[in-house]
Amino acid sequence: MTNESRDNSVASAAEVMATVGEISDLLETGLDDQMLLIIVRLCELGVNPEALASIIQELQQEMAAYKSASGESTS
Structure with a gap:
């Protein structure tokens, strides 16, 4: 690969x-x-985007619940 194509x-x-x-x-x-x-x-490595999105949403919900329970702001 040339420098130009790499750039x-x-x-x-x-x-x-x-x-x-x-x-x-x-x-x-x-x-x-x-x-x-x-x-x-x-x-790019082949992880299913829908499964990944579902996991991210679940983690965000868990984090919001944790912050809410501990009295932290959600921002």
Whole structure:
């Protein structure tokens, strides 16, 4: 792979992650850039996106319940 094609690949990946971040913000997922990168990489490795989404939603609900029970704010 040449330096130019490598640079193009990096720029393309950065653009994709920026778009994923914007979509995440619009949908108010509460996921930060690092979490989104991990999710994208898991999907690239073949993890079922629907199962992954279900697990993330469950974890967010558990965290909200924990914070509520301990009196922490949910923001």
